[in-house]
Amino acid sequence: MLKLKHIPVQSFGENIAYIHKNCAMYKVDDLKKATRLEIHKGSKTIYAFLQIVAEDGVLADDEIGLNDEAFAALNMSEGTEVHVSLAAPSASTKALHRKIAGEVLTSGEYAAIIGDIAAGRYSKADIAAFLVACSSSMSSTELVSFTEALVTKKVLHWDEKSMVVDQHCLGGVPADKTDLVVLAITAAYGLPMAKPSIRSLTSCAGVADTMGVLTEVDYNAAKFQKFVRANNGAIINYDAMEETKVNHLLHDVRSQLGINQNELVIASILAMMISAGVSHLVLDIPVGANARVRSANEAIRIRKQVEYVGDMLGISVDAVVTDGSEPVGSGIGAVLEARDVLKILQNVAGAPIDLREKSLFLAGRVLEFDP
Amino acid sequence: MLKLKHIPVQSFGENIAYIHKNCAMYKVDDLKKATRLEIHKGSKTIYAFLQIVAEDGVLADDEIGLNDEAFAALNMSEGTEVHVSLAAPSASTKALHRKIAGEVLTSGEYAAIIGDIAAGRYSKADIAAFLVACSSSMSSTELVSFTEALVTKKVLHWDEKSMVVDQHCLGGVPADKTDLVVLAITAAYGLPMAKPSIRSLTSCAGVADTMGVLTEVDYNAAKFQKFVRANNGAIINYDAMEETKVNHLLHDVRSQLGINQNELVIASILAMMISAGVSHLVLDIPVGANARVRSANEAIRIRKQVEYVGDMLGISVDAVVTDGSEPVGSGIGAVLEARDVLKILQNVAGAPIDLREKSLFLAGRVLEFDP
Structure with a gap:
């Protein structure tokens, strides 16, 4: 468990979590690559990309810092003890890799990818890769699936009108x-x-x-x-x-x-x-x-x-x-x-x-x- | 001119610059998207992606914070006054867009893109887009150009050997x-x-x-x-x-x-x-x-x-x-x-x-x- 701290940094829509280099709970010595964390408390879970704080002052070694976006998404007060773990590979990762390799995805796969993007599981690089892959080849059926996945859960209904x-x-x-x-x-x-x-x-x-x-x-x-x-x-x-x-x-x-x-x-x-x-x-x-x-x-x-x-x-x-x-x-x-x-x-x-x-x-x- | 401050955060190879929301020199109110800054002092220039610090404490309003990567790249002491400007679109941006659209690039364009990546002008999302676009279509001639662009400037020479x-x-x-x-x-x-x-x-x-x-x-x-x-x-x-x-x-x-x-x-x-x-x-x-x-x-x-x-x-x-x-x-x-x-x-x-x-x-x- 790490104590929540708000790091007042805006990162243009990307959730960022900060951990001290000598973090009490999680060893971060040999990290070479951007890593996705899962931060949870009770039934609430958010995803954030790890950055490492190399000196004291900003963050104690029993704290996890969240930037503006992540702090707002978790919506809990500073000092709350939260669980932190490495995010498991998301269900849509395989679909993303298949699309990058030029394969045709099912509507379920598009729904999974868009769902994971909505949940904050994708970095900007992941999203960029997905969009470029889609723009290089997408069948008509795929276009339907992609569009359908983008439709919001709360579609407006106009019951009294036959035509809008x-x-x-x-x-x-x-x-x-x-x-x-x-x-x-x-x-x-x-x-x-x-x-x-x-x-x-x-x-x-x-x-x-x-x-x-x-x-x-x-x-x-x-x-x-x-x-x-x-x-x-x-x-x-x-x-x-x-x-x-x-x-x-x-x-x-x-x-x-x-x-x-x-x-x-x-x-x-x-x-x-x-x-x-x-x-x-x-x-x-x-x-x-x-x-x-x-x-x-x-x-x-x-x-x-x-x-x-x-x-x-x-x-x-x-x-x-x-x-x-x-x-x-x-x-x-x-x-x-x-x-x-x-x-x-x-x-x-x-x-x-x-x-x-x-x-x-x-x-x-x-x-x-x-x- | 803003005063340099080191923000001890490691961001896995991406240069990040932090500016206070009420920055004395640069108005950052209406920014919606990730923005690339050019930080220069004398003949030295580095590129960094902007993040905004929303509260006091971390950064004063006449300072620019650089994360570990950017601070090391600029290699100047804290308190140095540096010039900050929006980075002009890089020469290779047009080439990147052409590749994303499925077009064939020249060897000069590959060299420009790889050069800009080396200079830190590309975000991870830009790099991801470039690689996915290349992986979806690349001619043999392009593959030669791409490989050549990746060859380091300092190639090892083995003068005394005819064959290595x-x-x-x-x-x-x-x-x-x-x-x-x-x-x-x-x-x-x-x-x-x-x-x-x-x-x-x-x-x-x-x-x-x-x-x-x-x-x-x-x-x-x-x-x-x-x-x-x-x-x-x-x-x-x-x-x-x-x-x-x-x-x-x-x-x-x-x-x-x-x-x-x-x-x-x-x-x-x-x-x-x-x-x-x-x-x-x-x-x-x-x-x-x-x-x-x-x-x-x-x-x-x-x-x-x-x-x-x-x-x-x-x-x-x-x-x-x-x-x-x-x-x-x-x-x-x-x-x-x-x-x-x-x-x-x-x-x-x-x-x-x-x-x-x-x-x-x-x-x-x-x-x-x-x-």
């Missing part, structure tokens, strides 16, 4: 904020749109950023449902929700490493939609020299993949290939984009024609879902 | 310590054998472990050359040498992630041999259900690859496929294996026949190099 729609852009084109106009149109028509969105990824402002100029976007799922029911539509910043932690973590590693394979993007978007209980999705795939998708052939391949995965997981996807050769609207950045949207909705002179036309086109595709 | 041989096993079969017997034979014959070896990887004792039972193996390159010249042969633990740091780092990440693709193993072995100045190598490829290589087809592919890379980089490789279906010798573990070797060399009764026969066979192949 959304319109989402695959990204890569600045200022393409059709979402806000389409939402207003479908809401006015009477189709409820539940729009999970995120802050900026590929351009300088994400949908959550632009909507955030006009109103609050960081709230919880219960409020989201209330707003959608009251107004036939709402936009929520999904980043802020604890339930979607794994999806964010994967996204962070992807963006740091420049891993942009379409399969991973599709899985991330569809998992977010399915978690939000969206039943019908119009996915806008802009094609252009500076967009995420560079050629019509690639767009067609993505359309097939995304519609297939949607079919398998019970969400109707209508993937629309659009012109992504230029920015849409007359300003780039959250405030200017919000102004463009308001101008269109208020039907004032000087509203950007291209954003208006594209929004009308996509809104039409969304309304076509209504039988 | 070695015999190395691809691994995976316990107790296969033919190396020590072959070395004795070639030394007696008069062919110098310079044998870089490493501690246990795939079995419970590496060649360096077994030789370490009999004599010292951790010494520097100058002593290694002296011993080889004096005795016509010597075994050195290459792990212990600073020059081969990158190769070890890659190996550590590989072994933690279970990345075992043959190309990466070949590059690691050949780079070690070339760095040691070996001109002629017999590479033993044992094939068996529990060996690294499982089938004759795979062995033949490896033989072609390794002989091609050797040709390109100026080392003659004779790859020999052997029976790896069972352990060789009569004991497993460094001490028992050393006893087996001594029994054979002393020609006593009870010396293991299989190890003796295999050693004689391989020694024969090595002696055939002699024109």
Whole structure:
């Protein structure tokens, strides 16, 4: 048993445990490699990566230090006596090795890997290896399994509605904020749109950023449902929700490493939609020299993949290939984009024609879902 | 300028810099992701990954803390005022992204990536991504570039010898310590054998472990050359040498992630041999259900690859496929294996026949190099 101590260090999402070099209970002399510890007390267990404190002062030899992330995850007070052991190899390690070797994984294996990532058993290096392996080969069936594993345990249910729609852009084109106009149109028509969105990824402002100029976007799922029911539509910043932690973590590693394979993007978007209980999705795939998708052939391949995965997981996807050769609207950045949207909705002179036309086109595709 | 402080934490080879949340010079409020810092003073620059200290006590707001690895790398005293800036994207980042996307890299790009890894610019996650991407696709030409990039700057030169041989096993079969017997034979014959070896990887004792039972193996390159010249042969633990740091780092990440693709193993072995100045190598490829290589087809592919890379980089490789279906010798573990070797060399009764026969066979192949 070691006494818990909080070491106030933030490590960007990685749990770190510190042990004194002359630790009273655990010999750490001959460690050469990063090691995963299991720290438990009663029924509570967390995982953390070991670092060794070589001098006195920071930590006594009967203490275990936890950084901010690990201390918060364990959620016990300093001085608590905790059990510490080497973490057993996780159930998904073998699956990870198989994927790295280029093999095809089952849906159970994807679920095990994503589950272990959620439990904090994977280091950033493990996650990076997993994502690169997936991006180098993933069958359609695997893509379904991967997406399904990313869907949160608490999927939103919209019992009273037969249809909850959304319109989402695959990204890569600045200022393409059709979402806000389409939402207003479908809401006015009477189709409820539940729009999970995120802050900026590929351009300088994400949908959550632009909507955030006009109103609050960081709230919880219960409020989201209330707003959608009251107004036939709402936009929520999904980043802020604890339930979607794994999806964010994967996204962070992807963006740091420049891993942009379409399969991973599709899985991330569809998992977010399915978690939000969206039943019908119009996915806008802009094609252009500076967009995420560079050629019509690639767009067609993505359309097939995304519609297939949607079919398998019970969400109707209508993937629309659009012109992504230029920015849409007359300003780039959250405030200017919000102004463009308001101008269109208020039907004032000087509203950007291209954003208006594209929004009308996509809104039409969304309304076509209504039988 | 921030004042240097040593934070006595060992992080298994990763440089970490700690900055106070309310740092006087650098605003760290809105950081969401791991960030690479450049710490410089005069002409000396090191790279470190940022972590944030959230409370007082550990670090003042005009200090920058460096963990053991980073503090040793910078090698300046506490209190020194150092410049800190965000590290610019490294030259090899684009190459890394291209490799992750499945593209073919040039030899310049491999050199840039390995150079940046050596300079500490890559996180473990970056290295993992690079290795998985390489293991999923690497052409023969790329394998040559990758191997060449791993060769240390200080290659050993054996000016007075026209030929320096070695015999190395691809691994995976316990107790296969033919190396020590072959070395004795070639030394007696008069062919110098310079044998870089490493501690246990795939079995419970590496060649360096077994030789370490009999004599010292951790010494520097100058002593290694002296011993080889004096005795016509010597075994050195290459792990212990600073020059081969990158190769070890890659190996550590590989072994933690279970990345075992043959190309990466070949590059690691050949780079070690070339760095040691070996001109002629017999590479033993044992094939068996529990060996690294499982089938004759795979062995033949490896033989072609390794002989091609050797040709390109100026080392003659004779790859020999052997029976790896069972352990060789009569004991497993460094001490028992050393006893087996001594029994054979002393020609006593009870010396293991299989190890003796295999050693004689391989020694024969090595002696055939002699024109």
